[in-house]
Each structure stands twice: as structure tokens, then as C-alpha cells.
Amino acid sequence: MEQKKVTILDVMARKTVGPKITMLTSYDYPFALLVDQAGIDMILVGDSLGMAVLGYEDTVSVTMDEMIHHVKAVTGVAKNALVVGDMPFGSYNVSVEKAIENANRFMKEGRADCVKLEGGKTMVPVIEAIVKSGTPVQGHIGLTPQTASALGGFKVQGKSAGAAQALIDDAKALEAAGCFSIVLEAIPSPIAKMVTDAVSIPTIGIGAGADCDGQVLVIHDMVGLFDRFTPKFVKQYAKISDTISSALAEFKADVEKGTFPEEKHGFTMKADELEKLKEAMKSE
């Protein structure tokens, strides 16, 4: 099916016209190809890369260079999906100038369509500057994994009346700053609904209930390729690791028994060339 590239305006319009927006992470060519072909609206090259693919303890140590490396692998293949580059910790909290420089790298080197960054009100000057410089920005509030240390871990946010009010205020501030959408991570479902109703830009939830304008998951979680932890909000649609493990066991057994490779997996040469070689070796 021929589809056309999803745009920022398409995403924004979905808040009113529906259907719900779908976003999944991808960090490389094979996943991005499958996600794009499935008609998912947005591909997030998330800094969850650090945990899901690079095996780090958290997302804090993920660098700009690592992000760009993976964004490049995704943008070439995404014919339909809008590609979001996730700005890593340290790339937008030093100065507004540095933040613009790094957003530019996502666009120029990575050929991303937009960037995402974590934080509420305090990020308004940075968001305004990046938007003014020409790069669309997706916000991200609630559980912000890059600042998990300050939050006391990967914990659900907005559980008190005051904290929930702050989230609503943050969302309004992000909209005013020019964000085209906002990720809501790990907040109570009724608060996510209130936030969604309070802004005119779409919200995309992960652990934020069914009333957001869209949903996002880490692809390795939803296909069963990551089992170091499973947040409550993950639905595992497949267990690809089982499929891969049985393929690996069969390969090992085949090679050890001599049943792989078969004749059809090998290469031949002309019989007379082989004869010539055998003759030559005899007379040596």
C-alpha cells in the first residue's frame, strides 16, 4: 500500500480527527523497515537505545554521537513514518545555544524530522529557541528517565494533587512554547486525561492510560526482546527471543551433527578445473 509521509501537521490534526496516533521506537534498519511498513505514524529513535540495545544501566550516559549513529540507520528507511530524534541527557541542559546546535545535528546529520526532549516549565526557553530555529519539538513530561536520579528512580509521577496540577501546568507551558505534541510517561490515567483535555496539541502516552491522543512503546519490550525489567505499562505482543533462541539451538545442533551446511548451501566449480588442480598436485 502506497502511503505518504506523515507530517507534523498530520500528527497535530489527529487530536481532533483521530484515529489515535501510534509511535514505536526503532534504533536500526530492520526494525525501522518493519515499523514503517506496518503504517505506524511515528518512529522514535529513543535514548532507551542505551538500555534496550547497548545494555547500559540507564539512559543518562547515552551520547549525541550514539544517537546520531542510530538515527541515520532509521531515517533512510522511513518512507511513511515521522522520525523523532530523542535528545540525550546533557545535549540540551547546558545552554540554549548548545541545545540548538544539537537539535541541528539531529536534523542535518541524522536527517530526523523533529526532536524530543524531557522536561516541563524549566525547558521552555530551550524549546522556544529550538522551535524558532526551525526544528519541531515533542515534549516529554511525567516520568522523565534522564532525571530519574532526581525523581528517586523510575517512579510513577503526578500522584498527589499538587504534582498532578504541576503536570497540567507543564503541559500548557510546553504547548505555549511551541511543542507539536507531548509524551506523557507513567502518570495516573485520570491525570493523563486531564492533561490531554487541557491542551490542544496531541498527547502520546506510555503508562498514561487510554485517554491520551496516542500511544508509544519501546519496540524491544512489545516484541519480547528485552527482559531486564518489564514496566507494568508494557503489553508483550510477541516473544521474539523464544523464536531466536530455538533458531540458535537448531544451528548449534545442525553444525555439531553435520546436518548443516547441506550441498545446496555450498559453491561448485567446473569439473575440468578441479581435475587440472588434482593433476598439478600429483606431479608436485
Ligand SMILES: Nc1nc(=O)c2c([nH]1)NC[C@@H]1CN(c3ccc(C(=O)N[C@@H](CCC(=O)O)C(=O)O)cc3)CN21
Ligand atoms: N526497554 C525500555 N523500556 C522502557 O519503557 C524504558 C526504557 N527501556 N528505558 C528508559 C525508560 C525507563 N522506563 C521505565 C523503567 C521502569 C519502570 C518501572 O519499573 N515502573 C514500575 C513502577 C515503579 C513505581 O512507581 O514505584 C512499574 O511497576 O511499572 C517504568 C519505566 C521507561 N523507559
Ligand SMILES: CC(C)C(=O)C(=O)O
Ligand atoms: C519511552 C520513550 C517515550 C522514550 O523516551 C525512549 O524510548 O527513549
Ligand SMILES: [Mg+2]
Ligand atoms: Mg527517551
